[in-house]
Amino acid sequence: MSDLPIHLLLFALMGVGIVVLASFYSEPEDCKALxxxxxxFVAFVIGCGIVALLLVLAQYTVASVR
Amino acid sequence: MDAAQRTGRGDANVAAALTWVVPGAGHVYLGAPIFGIAAFLVVTGLYVLGIRLSGGMAFEFLQTDLRSLIAPVLTPEVGNLSAVIWHMRTYGFGPPFPRPWPEHIELGTFLTAASGVLNVCLACKAHFDARLPRGMRSTRPAPGLLVLAGWVLPGLGHWLQGRRLRGVLVFSCVAGFVALGTALAQGANLDRERHFYYWSAQFLAGSPAWILEAFWGGELVRSDLRYGDAGLAFGAVGGLLNILAWLDVYGSGEREALAHLEPAEPPAARVPA
Structure with missing residues (x-):
């Protein structure tokens, strides 16, 4: 659990890279892309948060190995 | 259907698909057999050289439980479809017992992977050439070459198009991810034998991954890799993001090139002496 901030930082770094390149791919104009x-990025974080929540729920319910 | 498609040399999708199946076949279809045969010799020659150096053992890197018929689909080699099918039919996953790797297996598997990506660039060229009206040429850089440049050095394709900000951002993200991934995984990501699929994705990042592998690939792991998985993910995502950059550079490159055409021969050259 002590690693959580580092994991969140790594997630944020990767998220920024993915969002930046996806934004420039979607928008032909640099200003609009920026x-x-x-x-x-907010949409990306919310989407990933929902996926993580579903995975945690599954881990404690249908996919529980206890 | 726009003017370029109406007056082009053939169906662009057919030309690209033919090239994917057999390198150079798209150009033979477009009426450029000499270029097609030369391209076949270069791209397939690279693959054959890779097979000779690696003994055809690239897919033997895979652990037994990761071997399946679709395994080659997740490698760069799939860009050269006929070669990878021949590779699988001739060598497959090897005999059911371990054997020593040939001395130059890393270089050999690098060449087979490079052949696959080169053929993708060739397919891009076939697609563009099919849309290029007969007797015309573009004054802009060829989109297939821009994709090749973007593979060799991430962002270079954008830079050559004059889209400097994009070029810098692509290079920063792709090369930065591969470098950060290498630091986190302590170089464990730079070994195809160790991480077959992650390496396949990372290979698409071009020279940053190749240079790091040339200097630090195959290093022994001497301590616990606390963030090793994150390192693998960063390296692989860096390579996959470069595909997005290729699509961007090809799409805009083709539009630009088709919008700036001129006669292939200058008027003076067409006047009989």
Whole structure:
């Protein structure tokens, strides 16, 4: 659990890279692509959070090995 | 259907698909047999050289439980479909007992993987050439070459297009991810034998991954890899993100190139002496 901040930092770093390149791929104009990065990053974090939540729920319910 | 498609040399998708199946076949279909045969010799020659150096043992790197018919689909070699099918039919996963690796197996598997990616660049060229009207040429850089440049050095394709900000961002993300991944995994990510699939993705990151592997590949792991998994993920994601950069550079490169055409021969050259 003490590693959590480092894991979150690594996740944020990877998320920024993915969002930046995805934003520039989607938007032909650089200014629009740059402006879209914060909104896209929030959507990325929320989406990943939902997936993580579902995985944790599954771990304690249908996929529990206890 | 736009003007370029109406007056092009053939169906662009057919040309690209033919090239994927057999290197150079797309150009033979487009009426450029000499280029097609030369491309076949270079791309397939690279694969054959790789097979000779590796003894065809690239897929023997896979642990037994990871071996399946679709395993080659997740490697760069799949870019050269006929070669990878021949490779699997001739060598497969090898005999059911371990045997020593040939001396130059790393170089050999590098060449077979490079042949697959080169053929993807060739397919891009076939796609563009099919859309290029007869008797015309573009004044802009060829999109297939831009993709090749973007593979060799991430962001170089964008840079050559004049999209400098994108080029710098692509290089920073892709090379940064591979470098960070290597640091976190202490070089364990730079070994195809150790991490077959992660290596396959990371190979697409181009020279940053190759240079790191040339200097630090195959190093012994001497301590606990606390963030080894994160390192593998960073390296692999770096390579996969470069595919996104190739798509961007090809899409815009093809649009630009088709919008800036000129006659292939200058008017003076067409006047009989």
């Amino acid at each position: 402006a879209a990065i914060p909104r896209r």
